[in-house]
Amino acid sequence: MFYVVNIVFLNKALLVMREKFLSFLKNRLTATKEIDQNLTIFGIFLIIAYPGFYLINSLFVTPEGYENLSLRISIGLLGGILCLRRFWAEQFKKLVPIYMYLLLIYALPFFFFFMLFHNPTSNLWQLNTLVGLFLLFLFVSWVDAIILTLVGYAAAYYTSFLVFRDAQLPPDFFKLLIIYISPLVYISLFSNQKEYIQKEKQKSLRMQAGAIAHEMRTPLAAIRHMATGLKMHLPTLITAQQNLQEKDESIPYINDAILEPLKLIPTELERVSRSAFTVIDTLLLNLQDAPSKIVLEKCSILDCVETSLQAYSLTDEEKDLILLEIVENFELQTNPHLLKHVFFNLLKNSLHYVKAAGKGRIFIWTEKGEKFNRLHFKDTGKGIPPSILPYIFNQFYSRTDHGTGVGLAFCKMVLQKSGGDITCESVEGEFTHFTLSFPVVNE
Incomplete structure (x- = not known):
């Protein structure tokens, strides 16, 4: 019994850890509101660019150095799977963040470093590698980009060594690395600035909504209090009007078809004000930052x-x-x-x-x-x-x-x-x- 309880507890703990990890990856993937559009665009880019550049080089450029069509096709196919993620089974849709990170590693740092290792003297592949790193730094935060770059580099190095028994770095690699660092730092700062601007916009929106809600609550509260007073006294006044106009013809006559609906006005005012408060509370709650735990x-x-x-x-x-x-x-x-x-x-x-x-x-x-x-x-x-x-x-x-x-x-x-x-x-x-x-x- 003790072991069964431990296994059940361990399974629940693993499920909770998995959900937290997936949520963490999804939040880290991008700070923009267009996350799904970005994933689709990235998937389409992989489908077109990787096999497409091979065809262009084969048809219009004299091929030089090492090429790998199967590697390019596999990246294009994985990009296609990413574009079709809305058709995935529900249990797999939660794994999209992990799939995206693995695809980023495979398609950008791994692919370009792998090709660079086998074309160490090619200026074209040095430039391609730099462009690939630019894309990576634009798509994720600079911390994630550095981690993914290191993982992709290590995977490319060991794969090259296992497959070809060789993994050569370009000549003067550290000089090239210094050249790479400067623009990458600029891209990182630019990316962080976009993230900061997005957060400031959200903060400004919350402040504006809070100010509007505060200004709206005061008149709504006054309307609700007036509705309460009318609900207490208006029926009496209407009844008195009806009794008086029946006994005294000098009293201005008001048709009962008009007087009776007046009794419902206080109730309707209360309902409308209560509904307005509900809308305000819901909007403010929607705009709050997601709590770490509820x-x-x-x-x-x-x-x-x-x-x-x-x-x-x-x-x-x-x-x-x-x-x-x-x-x-x-x-x-x-x-x-x-x-x-x-x-x-x-x-x-x-x-x-x-x-x-x-x-x-x-x-x-x-x-x-x-x-x-x-x-x-x-x-x-x-x-x-x-x-x-x-x-x-x-x-x-x-x-x-x-x-x-x-x-x-x-x-x-x-x-x-x-x-x-x-x-x-x-x-x-x-x-x-x-x-x-x-x-x-x-x-």
Whole structure:
């Protein structure tokens, strides 16, 4: 029994370490919001450039020195696999950061140093190696670029020695290295400057949003207090008006069809102000930096969903659009406050696009599994164009007037911090289907 407990504990520890390592690699890969676009562009570059330059050299340039077509083709194929990552199985999609780092090592420092070792007197390959290192320093941070360069150099050296029993450095290699260092340092500083500018933009956006939220809270609070006062006294005034105009004809007459709807105005004002506060709180929460760790609690998915729907201040018309069918209730470890705002983001988007399409409903249901339980959130509104779908979880990525590019990135962060994930599939004009996965909670 002791050994079984130790094995289970070790497996869980390894899974946690793997998830943390993958998350670390993904965060290190790039600081820009266009991470997926960059990966696709890099993959296309590998497909075209590596076999393409071999063909160009063969057709228009007299080949000199050592060449390796199979090495170039293998890099092109690996680039093609990277471009097709959206079609990978779910368990492999999490390995994209590791795959990318290995591909960077193989395609840039390893390839160029390997070719340089076998063309030590070629000025062309010295220049190619420098260009390859430039690309590496542009794509990742300077710390990662140095590490990948050293790993690629070592792998190229030992591979050359094992295959050809030889790995010659170019003449005056250290002089060349000094020449390389100067532009690479400049590229590193430029890359860090871009990262700094991006962070400053995000910081400025958070400060502006905070200032706007503060300015909006004051009038909204006043509206809510006035609505409370009207809710207490307006019905009495309306009843008094109705009684007086029945007894005294000199009193200005107001039709009951006008008076009765007035009773609903305070309630509507409260709902609108509460909804505005919800939007402000959600936006501010979405803009916060991702915490290193969130506090998890044990709760049921039914309670989380129902609490969120009640807190969102839905109109009667919006309530009619939502079909909730949680036949299989399950427990989960999550942060209820953060998960509530995940539902707020999904609700806000779905309601907007269902109304914009003039059709559709919102369906919410659950599904139990062996390792993960799932909550499905589907609307049959406008759908998402296929050109946008791969990037919807990127922070600050938005191609519509409706979105800010922070809501779905926040959802992704909360689910992953809870040990789960959120994915999306969509057909433009038909539906958008989000799947929220939660690890099974063992008793």
